[in-house]
Amino acid sequence: MRTVTSPEQTISEAEIEHAVREGIRRYFDDCRARVPTFIDRHFHYPGAITTNRRALGWDMLRAPINLLWAPIYALACLTKILLPRRTGLIWLHSLADRVPAGFTTRVQHHISQLILVELLNNGQESPLIERYLVEALEAVYDRHNCESIDHQKFSELVHPLIADTLSQYRVTRTAAADITNSIGCTVLGAFAFQKFTPGGIGLGVVLASMMAKTLAARDFILGETIGGWYYSVFPPEPSLATTASVMVAVMAALAAFAALSGVIFDPVQAAIGLHRRRLHKLLDHLQQDVTLSTQNSFRPKDQFVARILDTFDMVRSGFL
Template sequence: MCDFRFNAPHTHLPVDTPITMPTATSTEPTISEAEIEQAIRSGIERYFDGCRARVPAFIDRHFHYPGALETNRMALGWDMLRAPINLLWAPVYALACLIKILTPNRTGLMWLHGLANRVPAGFTTQVQQHISHLILVDLLNDGQDAPLLESHLVEALETVYERHASEPVDHQRFGKLAEPLVADALSQYRITRTASADITNSISCTVLGAFAFQKFTPGGIGLGVVLASMLAKTLAARDFILGETIGGWYYSWFPPEPTLATTASVMIAVMAALAAFAALSGVIFDPVQAAVGLHRRRLHKLLDHLQRDVTLSTQSSFRPKDQFVARILDTFDMIKSGLL
């Protein structure tokens, strides 16, 4: 028998089940490895072209109104607790990701790479789970129960088989082809939701500080410091020996330093409020991101990386930079607030 395996040097796909053809004495021609590889690549290209064609409708259905309300309504509930924890944990996970990037297979640092690899991304919120499910079912599988990529690969190979042999293609060999890659890519996409909420908080704090207090507050820490100073001034003016009015005038020229307890309490209250806002911010900012093209670019990037990983049988390469942008903004907020 002549065996042609998908994991041959030029095919790159991790499927070990051989394709068997008739014996050499058969009058039917054999299928060359090049034909198999071309059929597989053709099936992959058709599949991902179809996914990209579904992106605009997917965004309109789930990220524009009224779909954005349905997508984000699940934030009401336990997500109000998960979101604050995720925002606080995000810098730790971002550091772990940076360590993994800087220590790939380096002798002597494998222990550090392995340790960073075990750091969880945080709690998966109901909204994140819902959006991941929508991407998997609506975008990647076009609402079908069976994996659509598998169907495209089988269809492409059946076309090749029809030209050479009457043997059917074994569908089961493709069942696990892309599942790990898709799962990891969706996990990374969920992380971008947390990072996006964090970036939204930073922008909201900056706008609120500029218009409400005429201060530059690039994040929750900066806003907390400003509010703590205002609270300290109000409390000091109230207890001023010559009365609250004169005290307000005096402390406008000589503002009092808020105590550490006051600053910490106000910061905690501000961060809690921002976290609650982050859990529900998708209702407002998903349509905005859809309008400016952020959702489209993010989904196209996910599909581009998935196509490359499936074609070359590489590990998942989808690593959005949103979380690092969010951490840069957090660092700037701490520097501006004098904590760094």
């Protein structure tokens, strides 16, 4: 930023930079102060119901597609992290840059708009951060009797950062739904079948085995009762068709559940502080990027946790 001079006074770059940093700091401090109210309004009951009821409709189709696409997007993100642009594989880095995060569901769009309007702009139509910046700079310029400067370049920097940060936050919704499914499958397998089923694949294998046992016992030559005893000792191997069909049914049920799981798990995440930590991390990274004029650094780890759980599920089920 250039030093501004007038016939009377000179404003140093250090003064301007200090004013900008102070305005940014005050803005993000106020944003953090709004986080508890924001969470209470939208992630606790009854707000969680209002937030997640938008999943009814096309989101029931978008959510399953996002879950299937999530491993590909996670691999693209990992590629960008492990392969800096200066390496000889810059073409691979560029290819990973073009991989989309998936479909934006109505719930994701709604929450992004809530963060933008309520958390970042406090209900104002115009970007609130600019007002903080203008106030901080005007105080400096008033002290030196200088004319104000144009803030257009600052706006051009901030808006893409906010858009990219909100895009990354939407990815956490898909990851959270995936993690929720893994936890739900584990709990269901433990209590209903006394089996360790760390995901949809594991649950599908267990259900396919149970179906194969039931069908084999029904057709047992000495009767279903004796067949049940026999196949309890010598369980039959389910056919590939049976396993595949059961897995498809389980995945479809999990996908439908994922679209609406926020009604149950948003209040849980709010109660244990996950939403608070995630929003504070979003604001911390956004403040850092705006202050240092860097690219978006907000890369939540939720999607990688979800992929680790998926991999463990496949290993446990014998698919890897």
